[in-house]
Amino acid sequence: MKNLIDIMQMSTEELQELINRALDIIDNPAKYAQACRGKKLATLFFEPSTRTRLSFEAAMYELGGNVIGFSEAKSSSAAKGESVADTVRTVGCYADIIAMRHPKEGAPLVATRTAGVPVVNAGDGGHNHPTQTLADLLTIYREKGTFENLTVGLCGDLKFGRTVHSLISAMSRYPGVRFVLISPEELRVPRYLITDLLEPNGIPYEEVTDLEAAMPQLDILYMTRVQRERFFNEADYLRLKDTYILTPEKLRTAKQDLAILHPLPRVNEISVAVDDDPRACYFKQVLNGKYMRMALILKLLEVNV
Amino acid sequence: MIIGQIKDGIVLDHITAGHCMEIYNILGLDKLDCTVAMIKNADSVKKGKKDIIKIGQVIDLDFDVLGYIDPGITVNIIQDGKLAKRQHLSLPERVVDIIHCKNPRCITSTEQELHHEFRLADRQKKLYRCIYCETEAPKVSE
Numbered sequence: 001m002k003n004l005i006d007i008m009q010m011s012t013e014e015l016q017e018l019i020n021r022a023l024d025i026i027d028n029p030a031k032y033a034q035a036c037r038g039k040k041l042a043t044l045f046f047e048p049s050t051r052t053r054l055s056f057e058a059a060m061y062e063l064g065g066n067v068i069g070f071s072e073a074k075s076s077s078a079a080k081g082e083s084v085a086d087t088v089r090t091v092g093c094y095a096d097i098i099a100m101r102h103p104k105e106g107a108p109l110v111a112t113r114t115a116g117v118p119v120v121n122a123g124d125g126g127h128n129h130p131t132q133t134l135a136d137l138l139t140i141y142r143e144k145g146t147f148e149n150l151t152v153g154l155c156g157d158l159k160f161g162r163t164v165h166s167l168i169s170a171m172s173r174y175p176g177v178r179f180v181l182i183s184p185e186e187l188r189v190p191r192y193l194i195t196d197l198l199e200p201n202g203i204p205y206e207e208v209t210d211l212e213a214a215m216p217q218l219d220i221l222y223m224t225r226v227q228r229e230r231f232f233n234e235a236d237y238l239r240l241k242d243t244y245i246l247t248p249e250k251l252r253t254a255k256q257d258l259a260i261l262h263p264l265p266r267v268n269e270i271s272v273a274v275d276d277d278p279r280a281c282y283f284k285q286v287l288n289g290k291y292m293r294m295a296l297i298l299k300l301l302e303v304n305v
Numbered sequence: 306m307i308i309g310q311i312k313d314g315i316v317l318d319h320i321t322a323g324h325c326m327e328i329y330n331i332l333g334l335d336k337l338d339c340t341v342a343m344i345k346n347a348d349s350v351k352k353g354k355k356d357i358i359k360i361g362q363v364i365d366l367d368f369d370v371l372g373y374i375d376p377g378i379t380v381n382i383i384q385d386g387k388l389a390k391r392q393h394l395s396l397p398e399r400v401v402d403i404i405h406c407k408n409p410r411c412i413t414s415t416e417q418e419l420h421h422e423f424r425l426a427d428r429q430k431k432l433y434r435c436i437y438c439e440t441e442a443p444k445v446s447e
Contacts, residue, residue, distance in 0.1 A: 083416050106412040106437020110419065125410045127438055192441075196427070 003112045003119045004296060007130040007166045012173050018134065019141050021295035022288070029062070035298060035305050036065030042095035043069035044087065045122070046078055046102040051264060051286060052122050052131070056099045059293035068095060085114045092116040097300055118300035126162050132263050133166040134296065135289030139281050140171075140220060142288065143259040149176030151217050156182075156224035156244050156269060158189040163263040164224060165193060172197055178204035180214045184240045187226065211244055216253045221246075223262045223282075225269050247271045254279070261285055314339070315366065316381040317358040322346050324375055325356035331370060334360065352377075369397040373404075373433075398425050400433065404442050411438040 001014065010018070025032050041060040045053050048071065057067045070076045077087055084102065088111040091098060099120045100108050105127035111119045123129040137147070144150060152171055158164050158181055168189070171177050179198070181189055188207055198205050208214050215221075226244055228237050245268055246260070262270055262282040274280050298305065320328060325343045328334075334341050340361035349355035363382060371378055372394040382390040405421045406413045413419045413435070423433040423442050433442035 083418065084412065085416075085418075102412075103410075104412040104415060105408065105410050105439075106435070109437055110412055110416065124412075125438075127410075 001299065003108075003121075004130050004300070005109050005112065005119070005121045006128050007133040007170050009130075015134075015137060015170070018292065018295045018299060019138055021298060022138055022291040023142075025291050025294050032063055032294065032298075032305055034064040035303050036060060036063035036301065039063075039065040039096040039301060039303075040094065041065055041067050041069075041297065042091045042098045043067060043071070043122075044076070044091060044098055044100040044102075045069065045071045046073040046076065046100075046107070048072055049101055049123065051289070052101065052129075053099075055286070055290045056120075056122065056131075056293055059290050059297060062290070063294055063297060065096075065297075069099075084110050088119070089114040089116070097297060120296065120300065123162075126160060128166060129162050130166065131289065131293055131296065132163045133170055134292035135285050136163065136167050136222070136261060136263070137170060138288040138292050139261055139285045140259065142284070143257075143281055144219065147171060147174040147177070150174075150219040151178050151180060152220045152222065153180040153182055153211075153214055153218040154189075154222045154224070155211055155246075156226050157187045158183040158224070159187040160227070161224045161263075164189065164222070167222060168193055169197065172201065172203050179206075180218060181205060181207045182209065182211050182214050182244075183207075184209060184226070184236070184243070186236065186240075209243075211246075212250050212253070215250065216255070218254065218258055221254070221258055221260045223260065223266075223269055225265075225267055244269055245271060246274055248273050248277065251277065251279070310386060311340070311359055311361050311383050312386050314362050314383050315360040315364065316383060317360075317371070318355070318379040318381060319349065319352065319377050320356035320358065321375050321377060322349075322352070322354035322356055325358055328358060328371070328374060328378075331374060332366065334358070337362070337364070368392070368394060369400055370403050372397045373400045376431075396425055396428055396431060399423065399436075404433070406435040406438065406440055407443070408435065408438050408440040411435060411440060413437060 043053050043056050060067050084107050092115040097118045098115055099122045100111055101122040102124050105125040108119055108121035108124050121128055154164050258279045259281045260279050342359040344357040346354045347357055376394050376396045378394050380392040381388055401420050401422050413421055422436045424436050426432045426434040
């Protein structure tokens with residue numbers, strides 16, 4: 001693997017290798033503290049991001065490496081009309097690895113052709129965000145110890161949420177996984193996920209609208225934000241927006257070992273009262289994202305520790 | 306109806322009935338000086354009806370374009386009045402600059418020098434997706 005553009009590039013074996021590496025980093029941080037000494041990560045963020053950029057930068061610093069880059073397009077040559085190919089070709093002369101976020105879908109793939117160094121997709125429009133899925137997967141693995149035989153509930157905006165699509169794709173490769181897709185009719189998962197992935201592979205799933213009714217069966221609950229701008233009808237938004245606010249009351253029927261995930265940022269879809277619940281994993285997820293990015297940087301730079 | 310035999314040229318056979326004009330246009334056959342004959346709705350044992358195009362000279366054909374438009378086409382190369390080569394087409398794995406991605410969020414919408422490249426995602430459904438954004442390609446006849 002030379003680049004990471006789409007999570008489905010990685011086999012389940014490669015994912016497990018990365019998870020094992022991340023677990024070793026967690027247990028033995030000192031062992032990795034100088035692993036990338038003398039190496040530079042370039043964070044090319046053509047659109048703003050808080051978590052992802054800082055997570056990549058923290059990951060590289062914790063590996064003993066350095067970071068260069070920019071955090072918005074207007075502070076780069078893109079503002080002068082430079083192409084993605086030329087920008088990364090230039091940056092490839094300075095850095096050993098590139099993490100790139102871009103509003104246009106496919107821009108990181110274009111970057112891989114001229115960068116000359118590994119490129120990681122840190123989010124391309126509404127398309128892919130593979131390192132978020134790495135964070136999701138490590139969180140599930142640490143909470144459950146396995147990816148098999150889990151009932152995974154995904155709730156909220158399942159139509160436009162890129163992290164939802166990637167997680168369904170990645171988890172669908174493990175035996176015994178079933179999905180409960182909880183959303184308003186207007187925000188159901190794209191049909192191709194059903195017709196091209198779940199149905200041909202015989203993966204059990206159900207599409208429902210009632211979170212509380214689905215709650216008792218779930219091992220994982222992946223919450224996402226219902227976005228106002230997605231609705232054509234304000235009345236529909238107002239009718240639905242509070243349906244999926246997760247509160248301690250709605251968790252009464254949940255399993256004791258449920259793991260609640262959220263890619264963040266949240267607005268109001270998870271009440272802050274849930275934060276103290278031991279089943280809330282979304283801030284652990286942030287930390288896990290950093291560990292997986294560390295493991296990924298090591299893999300792409302072919303650093304042996 | 307009798308169309309004269311060609312000595313050197315190409316016969317595109319088994320074109321899906323009604324598609325010959327589309328292929329004529331996409332291959333730019335209007336620019337040729339040689340004889341080009343189009344036969345619509347000819348009897349076909351295999352398909353019931355078919356179209357045929359006869360081109361009175363051997364030209365370079367883009368098999369990817371032809372295969373994408375109509376993978377059932379048979380290409381017959383005629384030399385000295387005899388069949389020199391017959392090629393059955395299939396859907397190409399990739400098509401480049403034949404169709405254009407219409408997703409305004411795709412990188413091809415802003416970086417003009419990029420080729421519009423689609424990969425075959427599902428052979429049975431004749432489904433192509435943009436390699437950059439995975440947007441489904443419109444069917445060529447749509």
